Amino acid sequence: MFQYDAIDAAMVADRNAEFRDQVSRRLSGELTEDQFKPLRLMNGLYLQLHSYMLRVAIPYGALSSAKMRALAHVARRWDRGYGHFTTRQNIQFHWIKLSDTPDVLDYLATAELHAIQTSGNCIRNTTSDPFAGAAAEEVDDPRVWSEVIRQWSTFHPEFTYLPRKFKIAVTASPRDRTAARAHDIGLVLRRNREGRLGFEVIVGGGMGRTPYIGATIREHLPAEHLLSYLTAILRVYNRFGRRDNLYKARIKILVASLGAAEFARLADEAWEAMDRPRADLPDVELARIRASFGLVDFRTLPPRSERFEAAKGDKAFARFARNNIVPHKVPGYGIVQVSLKGIGEVPGDCTADQMEALADLAERYGHGEIRVTHEQNLVLPHVALDDAPAVHAGLAAVGLATPNINLVSDMIACPGLDYCALANARAIPIAQAISETFADPDRAEQVGELKIKISGCINACGHHHVGHIGILGVDKKGEEYYQLTLGGSGAEDAAIGHVLGPALSADRVADAIDKLVDVYLAIRQPQERFLDTYRRTGVGPFKAAVYQDAHQA
Amino acid sequence: MTSPLKVLTANDLAGGQVVFLSETGWSDRYADAWIFEDPAAADAALDAARAATLTLADPYLIDVAAVDGLPVPTSYRERIRALGPTIHPDMGPQAEGGALVEALQQAKGAARSSGRLGLIRRK
Ligand code: SF4
Numbered sequence: 170m171f172q173y174d175a176i177d178a179a180m181v182a183d184r185n186a187e188f189r190d191q192v193s194r195r196l197s198g199e200l201t202e203d204q205f206k207p208l209r210l211m212n213g214l215y216l217q218l219h220s221y222m223l224r225v226a227i228p229y230g231a232l233s234s235a236k237m238r239a240l241a242h243v244a245r246r247w248d249r250g251y252g253h254f255t256t257r258q259n260i261q262f263h264w265i266k267l268s269d270t271p272d273v274l275d276y277l278a279t280a281e282l283h284a285i286q287t288s289g290n291c292i293r294n295t296t297s298d299p300f301a302g303a304a305a306e307e308v309d310d311p312r313v314w315s316e317v318i319r320q321w322s323t324f325h326p327e328f329t330y331l332p333r334k335f336k337i338a339v340t341a342s343p344r345d346r347t348a349a350r351a352h353d354i355g356l357v358l359r360r361n362r363e364g365r366l367g368f369e370v371i372v373g374g375g376m377g378r379t380p381y382i383g384a385t386i387r388e389h390l391p392a393e394h395l396l397s398y399l400t401a402i403l404r405v406y407n408r409f410g411r412r413d414n415l416y417k418a419r420i421k422i423l424v425a426s427l428g429a430a431e432f433a434r435l436a437d438e439a440w441e442a443m444d445r446p447r448a449d450l451p452d453v454e455l456a457r458i459r460a461s462f463g464l465v466d467f468r469t470l471p472p473r474s475e476r477f478e479a480a481k482g483d484k485a486f487a488r489f490a491r492n493n494i495v496p497h498k499v500p501g502y503g504i505v506q507v508s509l510k511g512i513g514e515v516p517g518d519c520t521a522d523q524m525e526a527l528a529d530l531a532e533r534y535g536h537g538e539i540r541v542t543h544e545q546n547l548v549l550p551h552v553a554l555d556d557a558p559a560v561h562a563g564l565a566a567v568g569l570a571t572p573n574i575n576l577v578s579d580m581i582a583c584p585g586l587d588y589c590a591l592a593n594a595r596a597i598p599i600a601q602a603i604s605e606t607f608a609d610p611d612r613a614e615q616v617g618e619l620k621i622k623i624s625g626c627i628n629a630c631g632h633h634h635v636g637h638i639g640i641l642g643v644d645k646k647g648e649e650y651y652q653l654t655l656g657g658s659g660a661e662d663a664a665i666g667h668v669l670g671p672a673l674s675a676d677r678v679a680d681a682i683d684k685l686v687d688v689y690l691a692i693r694q695p696q697e698r699f700l701d702t703y704r705r706t707g708v709g710p711f712k713a714a715v716y717q718d719a720h721q722a
Numbered sequence: 723m724t725s726p727l728k729v730l731t732a733n734d735l736a737g738g739q740v741v742f743l744s745e746t747g748w749s750d751r752y753a754d755a756w757i758f759e760d761p762a763a764a765d766a767a768l769d770a771a772r773a774a775t776l777t778l779a780d781p782y783l784i785d786v787a788a789v790d791g792l793p794v795p796t797s798y799r800e801r802i803r804a805l806g807p808t809i810h811p812d813m814g815p816q817a818e819g820g821a822l823v824e825a826l827q828q829a830k831g832a833a834r835s836s837g838r839l840g841l842i843r844r845k
Contacts, residue, residue, distance in 0.1 A: 220738035647832025
């Protein structure tokens with residue numbers, strides 16, 4: 170884990186003291202709601218449908234056992250015993266009181282947690298690979314670069330009032346687990362033929378009402394120039410990005426209207442013009458940040474664990490091992506993925522008891538590390554295979570051993586109208602209905618990888634545009650309806666899904682998914698995922714299956 | 723053609739919970755809400771609520787229909803807001819149950835008036 174220093178602690182303490190004062194002035198009437206609202210939002214506190222919601226930052230999705238315990242304590246003491254992990258690798262508490270918030274923030278600070286960069290038109294929390302430091306195929310640790318971006322962007326005076334919020338993703342693996350191409354800037358770290366580290370720089374991706382897959386404007390930016398080049402991009406955006414229309418203010422609209430080539434030219438121009446050595450991070454500073462992550466003291470183990478293999482005699486463990494554990498870069502270790510998608514549960518929700526159990530398991534068996542994924546799951550990145558059966562048992566004891574990673578019931582769902590004031594429709598009950606439909610784990614495994622993503626409105630927090638099957642809630646004449654899209658992907662083969670047909674009423678959605686899956690099973694070729702089959706056949710057979718009844722009617 | 727019935731709602735400033743204007747002040751229970759039949763009176767109450775910035779955030783009026791004599795918010799969004807999250811029936815005002823809570827839970831789509839409101843709760 171990254172070790173924060175005294176400067177970080179002082180910054181957070183100052184910010185919390187300032188907000189405590191602002192809250193007390195609001196409660197005493199010195200500040201009006203109009204004056205206070207932007208201050209509240211800058212500290213992660215939103216007013217939602219039923220109450221305030223506090224969004225706590227989890228920089229690049231990395232948590233320690235101690236931080237997880239602190240989140241559990243907040244859930245229990247100031248909320249209703251649970252929290253919700255989001256597609257931004259953050260956590261939201263849905264029942265926080267304004268009058269408690271200063272205490273909550275002070276408490277979080279004792280565990281080096283805060284709500285900075287979780288709201289407002291600034292550079293938000295950087296998304297990164299939840300397998301960082303554990304994935305065999307990564308070329309460098311993406312957390313180091315994410316931390317560089319965090320330090321550079323936090324309270325950056327030039328980029329605090331951008332035209333709109335700004336999200337960056339960093340991955341260092343060919344398998345993209347960050348949805349890099351759906352971010353304002355996606356950074357894919359690679360080594361070139363000479364072995365030098367450099368970033369593919371992707372700009373202008375995004376979801377919302379006009380989704381775009383980002384365009385590559387640099388194939389290989391030398392890694393040491395990351396900050397100067399990011400500065401150049403942000404300068405172009407800050408200068409030319411639209412501020413007159415909320416829906417046209419994201420960088421994707423600017424990149425689309427200028428064209429990627431012209432945007433790249435402007436960025437290069439800004440880059441040439443600046444004092445680059447001043448903007449870039451000195452090597453010593455990079456080395457300091459790298460060293461602050463410390464080393465995990467992996468043991469030397471045989472690649473094959475007899476205990477692990479023997480435990481597969483138990484069907485439940487074997488299934489868990491198949492679906493939730495993937496190889497680690499160190500022999501004898503595995504990456505354990507913890508699904509927050511129990512059948513019929515709320516995607517991304519985690520109770521205080523579960524958080525504490527995870528903290529204990531991570532401490533005992535996982536070098537104290539826990540990661541949050543943008544798919545609303547958790548990861549224990551460093552578990553010795555010998556310990557995997559014990560970890561599985563520990564997870565099962567708190568209802569966290571659902572063996573469905575990347576399967577049909579491993580859905581993303583935003584909070585939707587059950588919590589969110591902006592929603593058009595509920596998302597969670599739809600997810601619950603679909604997961605009940607596919608409760609049979611054998612069938613789910615037979616279907617294989619299938620990513621369903623659900624948003625309660627066009628803001629697309631549930632990433633529906635990039636779901637293999639996307640589901641978007643709409644309000645149709647005062648009723649909740651759902652628009653299905655097919656063929657999206659947020660991974661390295663990123664694509665925006667296509668609308669299947671007229672929106673469906675809530676009670677028809679799970680059945681429609683069932684029909685889509687049946688079509689896929691009937692026509693798939695060997696090795697084809699749902700997405701591959703769709704790409705081969707196009708929408709025809711799928712559309713026919715879902716709307717055939719409608720035609721008969 | 724009568725104008726729609728109105729209820730005045732807001733969030734409690736310090737706690738954040740949904741509140742409704744009742745005959746005796748602001749209440750956490752939708753069941754206590756004061757039903758306005760006179761649009762001018764509703765607007766006046768909204769203005770007063772906007773001035774009460776010390777205890778309230780974001781006051782606004784919602785439309786209500788008389789369904790089987792019970793006041794049901796016209797939009798499903800407002801019904802969910804008055805009840806609490808539908809995925810947690812134990813949370814929010816819905817937890818206390820009763821005829822009115824059930825009427826809200828059972829309403830579908832855009833609720834329409836089906837006659838007059840029950841007598842007691844009119845203003
Ligand atoms: S997608 Fe819409 S409904 Fe869902 S969390 Fe985002 S703003 Fe709310």
